[in-house]
Amino acid sequence: MNAAKRMMVVGDGGWGTALAVLLDANGCDVGLWAYDPEYAELMQETRTNPRFLPGFDVPAGIRISSSFEELVQGTELFVSAVPTSYLRSVWERHAPLVAPHVPLVSVSKGLEDGTLLRPTQILANILGDHPIAVLSGPNIAREIAHGLPAVTVVACPQPDIAERIQHTFNSDVLRVYRNPDPLGVELGGVLKNVIAIAAGMCDGLKLGANAKSALVSRGVVEMARLGERLGGHRATFFGVSGLGDLLTTCYSPASRNRTFGERLGRGERAADISASMTMVAEGVKTSKPVHELMCEHGLQLPISEQVYYAIHEDKPAKEVLRSLMTRVVKDEAEDLL
């Protein structure tokens, strides 16, 4: 099994850049595509990405360009690292340059506004019957750029492609697991953000470790319950790409979704918090479709439901937590179904 050698990372955000650096270190020939020609030039000249991954060098071996055409030749694997909100426009523009047999691995997290499609669904819309994998896990880009060890998960309907991607990305820094459930892997990275807002509310209300642990452990059950209903495998949500990613988002001080919840917990209004943040907290957007799906499928998702009320109905954080604590007590095993 040969690892892919000539790669193209589409998107110069923190995660795309960190992955380009990692693949370069793994011996790949890496092209890094940036949307903005001026910024591509600046990166090329300074060999840094000051806007999205400040403080790290971009090795000389990485070809940086805003010309897709210039980078694409001979590409054996695409890495799609475009923010979900720009995903459709970027790939629609460049789809004619993508050879049909070249696999693509999506590392974006989130749902498309309006359509509520997952990144791999958007890509399939555009690229048709194309081999598309997903890579997701507890992966703060800055930590990986620092060389701190991490684990991630790759999943793909074609097992041979998953294995090839696994060996391409695997390194001393990043341990890559395979998982046969691409839908579950991708959904884990989406659903965790709603739970992380609730975990942040615990922090903002200074409720302590007991309450936050209970909430996070009940939260992953909600992720699994909804994810399974949507077609994912239950076990995936309790794995590294589900629970693991949830933990990073709930416990890292830097997490946008956790911070959003913390500010709700301190009494700020959702609209005011959103207005003050430069990048949107994905969980704010996700809370709405999750609530719709909950109603549509008649699911018990008490934490996600309360996050929805906190964001969309200005329900105070204290009352949100009180609602969660005063639910009718029952059998945990029943509740786990």
Added chain:
Amino acid sequence: MNAAKRMMVVGDGGWGTALAVLLDANGCDVGLWAYDPEYAELMQETRTNPRFLPGFDVPAGIRISSSFEELVQGTELFVSAVPTSYLRSVWERHAPLVAPHVPLVSVSKGLEDGTLLRPTQILANILGDHPIAVLSGPNIAREIAHGLPAVTVVACPQPDIAERIQHTFNSDVLRVYRNPDPLGVELGGVLKNVIAIAAGMCDGLKLGANAKSALVSRGVVEMARLGERLGGHRATFFGVSGLGDLLTTCYSPASRNRTFGERLGRGERAADISASMTMVAEGVKTSKPVHELMCEHGLQLPISEQVYYAIHEDKPAKEVLRSLMTRVVKDEAEDLL
């Protein structure tokens, strides 16, 4: 269904005292038994427990004594909150005073030195065919004494007793779930301590959120794998008494097991850390039987195995983490079995 009204909490540690206070607030008539007559007198006079739960009042309604005989009359439910290492001697001494039909709920965590028995097994040894339940969860005693919200789990072979205990303990502060798997609930509180030592090693080595999240999410899989082999239900370990308790222990700065691991991570030797701690970290003791069970059953428990090497063979923390990160990459789904 009537909640029990006249209760006896055996053990004046932080958890026993916090539960006595909670039951008193729930309207129960509570006796709190202390081993040391002088200390019982001091608590009775000052209405505080300065050694084990400093900073909190013990309400006047709680009867405090070192005389088991004095407190036991009319008891409708025993709460056994004795540290596991003293459990056998305390209950052997007082077994003749325990009426055979009065349920007992065990809240001790850990395994008995030498025999490796769980608290409820020790109690069954002494009390014979007696209704024994277990209550366990992410429950830092000080937080509950502060009135911060928490969740816990009660499990018992007799469902009616579990339900009675649930309603006795349930309050605005403590939400009580039932679980039909007493063995799994009790084991969760034991096995989590070994994983927490590994999580602490991540902290001591400053490995960041990615590594710690991955380790904790793989750790709960190890708990479930061993726990299931020992007869527990797999789902229990992913519930509040398993994962939830694990999270509190891995993320609370105050956790002894996490702190032990943190000091290992900073380069201290296990023997030196143990010598400097006033109370032993349970996971240090538990690491040995877990390793024996791993070998005996031929289980893959890589994290627990490496914790064993760190403690018992002075394997440096850096190498422990390197061993975990350089394992052969494989299918996560396979690994989840």
